[in-house]
Amino acid sequence: MPLAEQLLDLSLSPFALILIVFLVSMLESLAVVGLLVPGVVLVTVAASMAGHQDVDMFLLLLAAFFGAVVGDGASFKLGYDHREQVTSRWPLAQHPEWLGRGARFFERYGIYSVFIGRFVGPVRPIIPLVAGMMRMRPRTFLWANVSSALIWAPAYVLPGYLLGHTWQRYLELPANVETALFVLAGIFVVLALLFSWGRVQVGRHGRLYLACARAARRLPFVRRPWLAMSQSGEVPLASLLLLVLSLTGFCAWTLYVLESPDSLALDLQTQRLFDWLRSEPLLWVSLGFAKLGDKLGIVVLIFPYGAWLLLKRRFDVLCCWAAALGGVALLNTLGKAAFGRARPDTPDYLTGSLSYPSAHTSGFVVVVGLAAAFIAAECPARRRLWVYWAAIILIMPMALSRLLLGVHWLSDLIGGALLGLAVCALARLGWQSRPRAPLSPCPWAFLLGVTVVLMGLRIGFFPPV
Structure with a gap:
């Protein structure tokens, strides 16, 4: 059986695919959970299967949009209402650097951090939580949450959906390639x-650079050109x-x-x-x-x-x-x-x-x-x-x-x-x-x-x- 037909046999119902996209979008946006969930991969796979079955693309985009909004909103409320408890509970108590990274990002970009952070993988699930802990105005957060989700949903769903329309063609490669x-x-x-x-x-602090610097000090015929090149700073x-x-x-x-x-x-x-x-x-x-x-x-x-x-x-x-x-x-x-x-x-x-x-x-x-x-x-x-x-x-x-x-x-x-x-x-x-x-x-x-x-x-x- 061709690979395309095997994948089609594994496909879920349209409702199940829409529900999966909603849940994955929400989980990827939840504080801390999003660090553990490979959301991009899962959304792409689900969207590809949906595209192959001609599931309504508008419903799929709505599911991704509302999932992202709900996930970020829940994270914001958690930080807004339980600021002290969040930092003392697992896993943030064992990994304070996660909050520190999000706080630095928030301080740098201010009210735009929620919008920008949705597209930055390492801080994406932390920024809404930090915004709540920093007492960002709920109305401002809502605007950033909704507007960024409007862009995020098609950016993450459409590539997989379009691939799903054509994956049978792309799985049947020509011979000898x-x-x-x-x-x-x-x-x-x-x-x-x-x-x-x-x-x-x-680079100056890289292992290979330091190894070359140590070798240059030991070899007389290399020491002089190395020192000459280092006069302007980094070799x-x-x-x-x-x-x-x-x-x-x-x-x-x-x-x-x-x-x-x-x-x-x-x-x-x-x-x-x-x-x-x-x-x-x-x-x-x-x-x-x-x-x-x-x-x-x-x-x-x-x-x-x-x-x-x-x-x-x-x-x-x-x-x-x-x-x-x-x-x-x-x-x-x-x-x-x-x-x-x-x-x-x-x-x-x-x-x-x-x-x-x-x-x-x-x-x-x-x-x-x-x-x-x-x-x-x-x-x-x-x-x-x-x-x-x-x-x-x-x-x-x-x-x-x-x-x-x-x-x-x-x-x-x-x-x-x-x-x-x-x-x-x-x-x-x-x-x-x-x-x-x-x-x-x-x-x-x-x-x-x-x-x-x-x-x-x-x-x-x-x-x-």
Whole structure:
């Protein structure tokens, strides 16, 4: 029996699914209980089953909405009416840090903490309780509770519900695509580890950084360059390692691609997978990414920040960005001419353009990667992880959109990404070679808003180039 039919046999009645969504939404919002309940996973599973049975989506959203409102409301009332007893009872008596984390969040964001906290996993079940203990006005809490639940319910229910409509199709994968799926998943895992756990380990207080510092003191031929690099503060170990890994990876991958007389089996499997996934909505989204990754798109992305840097006379930052963008453009041009690899498909606007490495991917990696590095440098250490995660989430769809459009092989994207990372590392090493004045204060929110508007204009009114 196909897997889709087995899952259908396990489906519950529509009423039971709606009730489950209500209960899970409520339990995830309850104080402390929400820390133990994997609410996102359970809501997604229940919504997927509901979508597969065509359960009324409006009723499902209402169930999630009221469950979230009731859960947060019960937590708020508990903190409001039983402030003293809450802190002395299990499990908060054994874990005071949970309340401390919620209190710091509440003090930072004030009346907006309930709205924001609903979408922040570690503090989500604690914030309503803390709001009650802090004697937040019930009317204010009710407004934040209801308005945030109106956004939370569709954000958590709709992805699972839409997946349920199509899961039978997505469980019946085309043949011989297992390697492609494994490689794509492996790339995401490696990137996640490299820019989360790995980035922490090579920071000043990381284990790898401290181990390198101890080794440098013992080895005479390493001590002098280590001390010279540390004159400007922290030794840029992260940038050095990224340069070594990405440059070595690019050279090895390029040799592997060039030694294959025909298309790689991995490329053919991946193309088969994305041909099967191709649909009109995904093609429309992919074309939007294509417009953001071409020359005009890159100009749109950097223009607001470049104008602000020019206004502030930060010519050092502008030179760093210009060198990185000019360098990756030159390397892409030379690489395409040297390797001469044809595209899987060549639309009219790419006539005469070759495939390896992917200029869209490498250019986007440089723009987003450098932006993430500069922003992270201005952030507290505990927030840098989220900056790099945001960069990964932006870059991955851009790269994969090239496969949906059929204008690149997967190996082109890997080569382009490695090349872009190498250029990013070189640019950061040049920047970190001596002390620099910080960029803050910078109107990041305003510049981001301008960028979004320009991106919309570029996608909506100009053809790809």
